[in-house]
Amino acid sequence: MANWVTGKVTDIINWTDSLFSIKLCAPIEKFTAGQFAKLALEVEGERIQRAYSYVNSPNNDNLEFYLVTVPEGKLSPRLAALQKGDELLVTEQAAGFFILDEIPDCQNLWMLSTGTAIGPYLSILQQGNDLGRFENIVLVHAVRLGQDLSYLPLMQQLEKSFQGKLRIQTIVSREKCQNSLTGRIPALIENGEMETAVGLSMQAENSHVMLCGNPQMVRDTRQLLKEQRGMEKHLRRKPGHVTSEQYW
């Protein structure tokens, strides 16, 4: 049974009509970068709870989550309506294995995300621990429209602070956008455009690929990497090249 603590909203950032970030303070136990908490609200006597990845570094007590409003969703529209000072419930302990401890050493670590699933990578990169064992890290954020690149300034800041070790790449699917690739993650891997744009290769011999977000993107990319590149799902008992987390 999860232990719940009360969190207080300290800030809401509305990036677009449907994308927002919630900042809050809550007496949680220390989490590991890449993990998620459950957030909950009591609605008509029922506790509605869903998983959300931490965006902040574990070293930062200002807890941050990046959300999209699913129009017919039970919880996300209610979280979108919260205001500074409002309270919500947070699980005291975080959960999940989408963390660096589960990733084997490699030359190129690819962090691929759609939509709000950039969150866990931002937490890992902001903390910055245990990254010395990768020669290169690539952070990819794929969204529908250019306006959905909410964390681009932070991505750019991180790229600068990593002094060449981190490369960032944005992908926009529904319009042409300067400095972004156009299309979807699996297609841009299949035709080689992503590797050309980034300037690094993605092969079983040199890479590990982390995938996070849209479940169909995760499935399609896993299948492509297996068929085209011979890259297998990574398991503790059988090391491979692909680690993933699906958001629904």
Ligand SMILES: Cc1cc2nc3c(=O)[nH]c(=O)nc-3n(C[C@H](O)[C@H](O)[C@H](O)COP(=O)(O)OP(=O)(O)OC[C@H]3O[C@@H](n4cnc5c(N)ncnc54)[C@H](O)[C@@H]3O)c2cc1C
């Ligand atoms: C490990 C994990 C981490 C997650 N982290 C985040 C996060 O950081 N930010 C975030 O916004 N969401 C995240 N999610 C998704 C989140 O838990 C909820 O599913 C989402 O907010 C929708 O909840 P809802 O009650 O509004 O909709 P529901 O009533 O539960 O769902 C309605 C339908 O919407 C679809 N759906 C669910 N989530 C999404 C989504 N994110 N995008 C598009 N369609 C969706 C599904 O088809 C679902 O059946 C995460 C999920 C998991 C499993």
Ligand SMILES: NC(=O)c1ccc[n+]([C@@H]2O[C@H](COP(=O)([O-])OP(=O)(O)OC[C@H]3O[C@@H](n4cnc5c(N)ncnc54)[C@H](OP(=O)(O)O)[C@@H]3O)[C@@H](O)[C@H]2O)c1
């Ligand atoms: N983002 C918004 O502005 C917006 C606005 C209103 C409502 N919503 C709702 O919010 C939810 C999530 O939207 P989202 O934009 O955050 O996430 P999303 O629908 O997962 O889209 C994010 C990115 O993932 C891509 N993608 C989708 N399916 C894929 C697949 N099978 N393989 C590879 N890439 C794939 C999308 O490309 P495509 O564009 O080609 O699908 C897009 O570039 C949806 O329920 C949506 O209805 C979003």
